[in-house]
Amino acid sequence: MKMLVWNCQGAGNSVFKCTLHKLLKSHNPSIIVLMETKVQLSSMGLFFNNLGFIACTYVDSVGKCGGIWLLWNPFKVTVMALEANPQVIHAKIKCDHFPDWILSTVYTSPNPRNRDILWDNLESMADNMSEPWLAVGDFNDFASQNEKRSFVPSHSHARTRKFAARLNRCNLMDLGYSRPNLTWTNGR
Template identity: 50%
Template structure:
């Protein structure tokens, strides 16, 4: 059985020359069959040809709202087949099929920084988990933390008042 390579990257902006250079390098070094990019901040239409030329000829897209968010699920159709079943502004859920592998479910997540919207995502994921009968991978950016020690800011003026 061959390896199954997936690249998940919270790129925090796609489309500039640094992104393209890094993306080419990641693809050449790791040979992913599936790409999950979050927080793309640009519409996919500006990058479609770039990914087609890299061999990723199929995609399910949640474009950002303004310059916020975005989830791109791309794949190489020569190696894997993907069927999206649920697409929202916070998750793309899809069934993954590859020859010689059991079919499985992927949830590509870019959770909203808004705690109320993020709570809706968590509720949806919990509901999905209760009914899940196949192997399931949940991957992405969750914009959440377990406790305040996990939260960091690189701004010298950030106020750490947690009480």
């Protein structure tokens, strides 16, 4: 099973549509997770239907920020939403010849108080987890200074330690990534 996870930073423009179409054609995923969509899914329904992704669970953006869309091809996989809120969608994934597993799609608020709410939710999920679990998305945090390049040396090491401790409490591990070295840029 293939899954595409993308913090698209806006799904309402032609560049997004063209890029997504190319990604789908080259990778043929069963599941798509889009974060920080910044538009309402209803404005994109026909586009996704034409791509064969007719089933979805979503949390729309609030104004021009946030948004998580979990879309799947119902001919390849069955997805049952367990919970959806502005920072996470939890779903049970069923696919022929594989055991059921839990997918948590995350787009964490940059607000520290809201991040704490998300981690309370993830820790509760971890405490009750009996199936295999994959948490993917944008946690708006990092576990080491090597994951951030900044001209401001005042970044708190306590924040990175707190993120690593939260990952450990949930029994989550970083599966890594390949290229580019930094996955986010503000254009500078």
